[in-house]
Amino acid sequence: MNLHEYQARSLLRAAGVPMPDGDVASSPAEAESIAARLGGVVVIKAQVHAGGRGKAGGVKLAKTSSEAYEHAARILGMSIKGLEVQKVLVVPAVGIASEAYVGLILDRESQCPVLMVSAAGGVDIEEVAATTPEKIHRLAIDPRYGLLPHRALGLALTLYEDFAAARAAAGIMQQLYAAFVANGASLAEINPLVRTSMGQVLALDAKISVDDNELERRPDLAMLRDESAEAPSEVAARRAGLTFIKLDGNVGCIVNGAGLAMATMDLVKYYGGEPANFLDIGGSSNPEKVVNALRIITADSNVKAILFNIFGGITRTDDVANGIVAATKEFHVKVPVVIRLTGTNEQVALKILEGVGMRALSDMDEAVRQAVTLAREAA
Amino acid sequence: MSIFAGNATRVVVQGITGRDGSFHTRQMMEYGTRVVAGVTPGKGGQRFHDTVPVFHTVAEAVAATDANASVIYVPPALAAGAIAEAADAGIALIVCITEGIPVLDIVRVLPFVRERGARLIGPNCPGLISPGAAKIGIIPGQICAPGRVGLVSRSGTLTYEVVNHLTKNGIGQSTCVGIGGDPIIGTNFIDVLRAFQDDADTDVIVMMGEIGGTDEQKAAECVRAQVTKPVVGFIAGQTAPKGRRMGHAGAIISGSSGTAEEKIAAFEAAGIAVMRRPIDVVELVQTAVRGKR
Numbered sequence: 001m002n003l004h005e006y007q008a009r010s011l012l013r014a015a016g017v018p019m020p021d022g023d024v025a026s027s028p029a030e031a032e033s034i035a036a037r038l039g040g041v042v043v044i045k046a047q048v049h050a051g052g053r054g055k056a057g058g059v060k061l062a063k064t065s066s067e068a069y070e071h072a073a074r075i076l077g078m079s080i081k082g083l084e085v086q087k088v089l090v091v092p093a094v095g096i097a098s099e100a101y102v103g104l105i106l107d108r109e110s111q112c113p114v115l116m117v118s119a120a121g122g123v124d125i126e127e128v129a130a131t132t133p134e135k136i137h138r139l140a141i142d143p144r145y146g147l148l149p150h151r152a153l154g155l156a157l158t159l160y161e162d163f164a165a166a167r168a169a170a171g172i173m174q175q176l177y178a179a180f181v182a183n184g185a186s187l188a189e190i191n192p193l194v195r196t197s198m199g200q201v202l203a204l205d206a207k208i209s210v211d212d213n214e215l216e217r218r219p220d221l222a223m224l225r226d227e228s229a230e231a232p233s234e235v236a237a238r239r240a241g242l243t244f245i246k247l248d249g250n251v252g253c254i255v256n257g258a259g260l261a262m263a264t265m266d267l268v269k270y271y272g273g274e275p276a277n278f279l280d281i282g283g284s285s286n287p288e289k290v291v292n293a294l295r296i297i298t299a300d301s302n303v304k305a306i307l308f309n310i311f312g313g314i315t316r317t318d319d320v321a322n323g324i325v326a327a328t329k330e331f332h333v334k335v336p337v338v339i340r341l342t343g344t345n346e347q348v349a350l351k352i353l354e355g356v357g358m359r360a361l362s363d364m365d366e367a368v369r370q371a372v373t374l375a376r377e378a379a
Numbered sequence: 380m381s382i383f384a385g386n387a388t389r390v391v392v393q394g395i396t397g398r399d400g401s402f403h404t405r406q407m408m409e410y411g412t413r414v415v416a417g418v419t420p421g422k423g424g425q426r427f428h429d430t431v432p433v434f435h436t437v438a439e440a441v442a443a444t445d446a447n448a449s450v451i452y453v454p455p456a457l458a459a460g461a462i463a464e465a466a467d468a469g470i471a472l473i474v475c476i477t478e479g480i481p482v483l484d485i486v487r488v489l490p491f492v493r494e495r496g497a498r499l500i501g502p503n504c505p506g507l508i509s510p511g512a513a514k515i516g517i518i519p520g521q522i523c524a525p526g527r528v529g530l531v532s533r534s535g536t537l538t539y540e541v542v543n544h545l546t547k548n549g550i551g552q553s554t555c556v557g558i559g560g561d562p563i564i565g566t567n568f569i570d571v572l573r574a575f576q577d578d579a580d581t582d583v584i585v586m587m588g589e590i591g592g593t594d595e596q597k598a599a600e601c602v603r604a605q606v607t608k609p610v611v612g613f614i615a616g617q618t619a620p621k622g623r624r625m626g627h628a629g630a631i632i633s634g635s636s637g638t639a640e641e642k643i644a645a646f647e648a649a650g651i652a653v654m655r656r657p658i659d660v661v662e663l664v665q666t667a668v669r670g671k672r
């Protein structure tokens with residue numbers, strides 16, 4: 001789960017990371033009063049889950065509080081990469097002497113948190129990594145010992161020649177690591193970490209992604225989820241315990257298991273169709289989940305045919321069949337439904353479907369071809 | 380023969396009295412797996428199905444039954460602790476089925492497991508099956524058949540789809556291993572590829588990958604350098620949407636976006652025969668077998 005900058009800021013501040021003061025606003029008037037309180041030049045920053053905010057016009061300097069009002073009025077409601085801006089962060093502008101990068105990620109390969117720092121921070125950091133990788137310094141952190149102070153200092157000395165600045169940066173790295181661990185993050189990033197013209201080292205931006213598996217035991221973090229940043233159908237799906245991603249095609253897919261769901265979408269494409277979604281009903285097959293899945297998919301008017309692809313293992317195919325029957329009783333499914341069922345309790349499932357005049361296929365390729373053809377005929 | 384699990388495997392089930400644990404223990408026993416003990420703290424002294432003794436701790440179970448493998452069905456919040464407990468009790472093969480374990484929990488427990496010389500498979504995996512000998516986990520036994528194809532996969536039901544095609548076409552398997560879909564796992568493609576390479580009863584290897592990360596690229600490099608047996612591969616997720624990426628750290632660390640195209644290209648460059656559809660596994664494996672003769 002991605003956090004907004006203002007949310008990440010408050011987690012990093014709680015860990016002691018020095019940052020300019022500031023606050024978040026949902027209206028131009030709020031932005032104006034924050035700017036007036038801060039005094040001087042401020043930066044208005046769009047709060048959306050997307051990179052490239054500056055280039056999209058979502059970050060503006062305001063010299064006065066009335067200018068802050070005007071910029072906030074323009075940025076609030078603007079769309080950045082398809083996401084509507086609903087909040088802006090208002091922070092004082094600082095004089096920047098240099099920009100560095102500090103990031104922590106759970107690295108799949110070394111199987112531990114890896115700290116990466118570079119003196120060449122800022123918006124072009126990925127370019128730096130690609131063209132001059134020697135400018136990025138990395139440190140794999142053994143979670144049993146954490147980020148040892150002398151190692152943090154060693155990395156910080158690659159950022160700043162000035163010892164006082166390096167010591168401040170080393171402290172920030174340790175605070176960042178503490179916040180990373182305390183909040184079950186999979187990513188925590190400060191870009192840029194700046195040295196101001198006054199010589200202070202400050203975090204000017206903050207990004208944190210929390211591991212979704214932490215949310216069950218951390219309701220305080222789960223509360224930070226911004227559902228307005230997601231498609232309503234995706235919110236409904238998550239509440240129903242389904243993993244759902246909406247796409248642009250016309251073949252609705254309901255599958256058990258993420259790998260099989262992706263392979264099903266790929267096969268739809270292979271046979272000349274376009275998948276309308278990714279939908280994984282997961283392992284345990286409560287019939288209610290199937291009803292919810294059908295409800296979410298039929299709400300998409302682009303969908304011209306629905307394809308079930310269920311390979312029963314933990315998932316019982318009779319539960320899925322019961323769900324399909326229950327759904328067709330609860331609401332009218334207007335588009336053709338192709339069902340592929342095989343595995344656990346398959347014979348029971350086939351009887352349940354026969355009872356309401358439905359039939360199922362056992363072959364995945366045949367089912368996908370039928371669904372693609374039906375969708376094409378209906379389009 | 381087979382890899383990781385066979386006739387000599389003696390399984391202790393952690394979480395044997397839970398809903399999933401008890402259901403799949405019955406399935407494992409019906410398949411012929413030697414389930415010698417169960418563990419549920421607080422239920423020591425009971426018997427599962429009047430036969431399998433239940434213990435409070437894994438250490439007690441090992442002392443009484445000489446269990447040498449464990450399968451874990453406990454809830455996510457307790458799963459990393461269960462993994463550590465199995466390793467501490469001297470279990471050599473730990474298979475963790477549980478889905479939804481916080482990744483940092485796994486990061487912390489992995490060094491503990493490795494220091495004790497144990498192998499962790501998973502978490503969030505379907506486990507493994509050596510057809511005709513032992514099944515540890517949840518892979519449906521009836522879709523498998525004994526034979527000489529080794530299969531390794533990141534996913535569950537997609538594995539079943541491919542195994543089913545093989546079995547229906549008379550192609551049996553030595554061992555099928557589901558390594559799990561989480562970002563950090565105990566046993567990766569390379570570990571399994573090397574084991575199949577060294578297994579005298581595996582002739583052809585099938586490797587099922589997915590988008591995300593760079594494990595498949597690393598595995599392809601391993602195939603090129605160290606595997607002489609023919610390998611057939613698949614990558615799921617060619618039509619998956621590109622996520623809205625946050626931050627730069629992901630791109631900096633791997634220099635890769637983990638797309639299906641990158642992975643398929645890596646497979647092909649390593650001489651791996653790539654399936655376009657799951658059903659293509661049959662023809663590609665048959666071709667590989669003919670090529671070997």
